[in-house]
Amino acid sequence: MSFKRLFPLLVLVLTLSGAANFVSAKSEETPVASPVPAAEEKKPINLTEMVFGHVSDSHEWHFFEMNGKPVAIPLPMIIYSSTKGLEIFSSSHFEEWNKNAADVNISNSFNGYHMERAMKEKVIADDGSKIYDLSITKNVLSMLISVVLILWIMLTVAKKYKQNGAGKAPSGFQNALESAVIFIRDEVAKPNLGNKYIKYMPMLLTVFFFIWINNLLGLLPGGANFTGNIAVTLCLSLLSFIVMIVRANKHFWGHLLNPPGVPLGIKFLLVPIEIISLFIKPVALTIRLFANMLAGHIVILCVIAMIFIFGALSKVAGIGFVPVSMAFAIFMFMLELLVAAIQAFIFANLTAVFIGQAIEDNHEHHDNGQEYNVSKDEIIA
Numbered sequence: 358m359s360f361k362r363l364f365p366l367l368v369l370v371l372t373l374s375g376a377a378n379f380v381s382a383k384s385e386e387t388p389v390a391s392p393v394p395a396a397e398e399k400k401p402i403n404l405t406e407m408v409f410g411h412v413s414d415s416h417e418w419h420f421f422e423m424n425g426k427p428v429a430i431p432l433p434m435i436i437y438s439s440t441k442g443l444e445i446f447s448s449s450h451f452e453e454w455n456k457n458a459a460d461v462n463i464s465n466s467f468n469g470y471h472m473e474r475a476m477k478e479k480v481i482a483d484d485g486s487k488i489y490d491l492s493i494t495k496n497v498l499s500m501l502i503s504v505v506l507i508l509w510i511m512l513t514v515a516k517k518y519k520q521n522g523a524g525k526a527p528s529g530f531q532n533a534l535e536s537a538v539i540f541i542r543d544e545v546a547k548p549n550l551g552n553k554y555i556k557y558m559p560m561l562l563t564v565f566f567f568i569w570i571n572n573l574l575g576l577l578p579g580g581a582n583f584t585g586n587i588a589v590t591l592c593l594s595l596l597s598f599i600v601m602i603v604r605a606n607k608h609f610w611g612h613l614l615n616p617p618g619v620p621l622g623i624k625f626l627l628v629p630i631e632i633i634s635l636f637i638k639p640v641a642l643t644i645r646l647f648a649n650m651l652a653g654h655i656v657i658l659c660v661i662a663m664i665f666i667f668g669a670l671s672k673v674a675g676i677g678f679v680p681v682s683m684a685f686a687i688f689m690f691m692l693e694l695l696v697a698a699i700q701a702f703i704f705a706n707l708t709a710v711f712i713g714q715a716i717e718d719n720h721e722h723h724d725n726g727q728e729y730n731v732s733k734d735e736i737i738a
Contacts (some may be wrong), residue, residue: 408658412582412651413477414496416448420579432498435491436470436480444468448492496589499581503571510534510566541565545706549713557712560600564593565705572650572697576690584700585651587643594639597708601638605715638711642704649700653693660686 411419418430431449438444451464451472462474469483480490493501514531527535546554546561571583583589611617613631616624664682668675 408655408662409476411658412585412654414494414581414586415478416451416472416480416492416494418495418498418579418581432495433493434470434480435493437489437491438482438486440486441469495581496583496586499571499574499583500589503567503574503583506570507563507566537565538562541705545702545709549706549709550716551713553716557600557709561705561709564597564708565701568593568646568704569698569701572701573694575650575654576693576697582651582654584646585654587647590643590647591639593646593704594642597642597711598639600708601711601715604712606718608718609715638707642707645707646700646704649696653689653696657686657689657693660689 416432416434418432420428420430431447434444434446434448436444446468450467453465454462454474457463464472464474466483470480470488471483472478472480480488480492482488510530514534517527517531541561542554542558545565546558550557568584574580575582575584613635614628616627616631619627660682664675664679667678
């Protein structure tokens with residue numbers, strides 16, 4: 358089955374699953390109408406719970422609420438326990454939530470498990486035994502969708518190149534993709550990696566498009582905050598760090614562990630600093646992408662939440678603040694579209710910088726008549 362058919366099928370299955378679960382929940386409601394008290398107490402708006410409920414990972418894909426009922430797609434729970442083994446069931450079984458004394462939301466128990474939802478959501482065994490949560494969460498599903506999108510885009514463009522040849526001028530989406538590839542090659546790979554850039558182009562392009570597409574998917578209504586998860590950015594940073602360490606040459610390790618031309622006393626101070634700076638590089642990559650994407654989502658959500666905060670104080674104030682809030686939210690959304698591309702570029706560029714420092718040869722390059730160390734591939738490119 359081609360990727361053009363696989364992606365709509367995946368979306369259709371998930372949508373129908375969520376709709377079926379929603380209809381089932383509605384049908385189980387008791388038809389007897391209960392009297393509504395005359396003066397019902399309004400619950401205060403918990404801004405922290407509302408914001409972090411949208412940006413954090415979850416075992417269901419929540420979109421909105423209708424008549425007090427959540428409209429969400431339940432995702433598969435995959436739990437491994439040393440006592441029960443591997444178990445697979447739907448997250449729709451956790452539908453009743455109550456707060457405990459520590460103000461933590463706890464779900465009903467099902468099959469010996471329950472969920473706790475505070476700043477993040479986790480599955481806990483009722484008997485306290487150790488379990489491994491291998492579930493398809495909202496972030497995992499968003500990642501799978503982005504992978505399908507990337508494969509579909511790249512294979513479609515590659516098929517067009519194969520049919521028309523590389524000599525024919527690109528058109529349509531092929532033209533836009535070629536511009537992005539050339540930009541990464543000329544502005545990221547070549548300046549930082551020199552004549553060895555061709556070897557690292559697949560990695561840099563994969564990192565760039567993977568982050569960019571996931572950043573854009575996170576801006577869709579109801580989208581997952583995938584790149585705003587520090588675990589995701591940490592894994593991406595570790596990938597860059599491993600490539601840098603594996604490909605580092607003797608020149609890099611020599612300057613790191615035994616800086617030339619430095620007095621022995623200074624080396625005892627300089628070498629630990631250099632080693633610490635080596636591990637700071639992936640940390641900087643992790644925090645930069647995570648903090649920027651998370652902050653953008655939080656700002657947009659907080660601006661929209663101001664409508665409900667003012668509405669709780671006064672209905673007129675809430676209605677009057679709607680145009681201000683929506684105008685600022687649209688402005689932040691357009692800014693986030695720019696940030697999505699910039700952060701993908703920065704991550705790919707810093708990855709190229711760190712790898713370039715690790716593979717740099719001990720040769721000086723000058724413009725005043727001295728020859729460059731240029732390969733045949735570089736001349737052709």
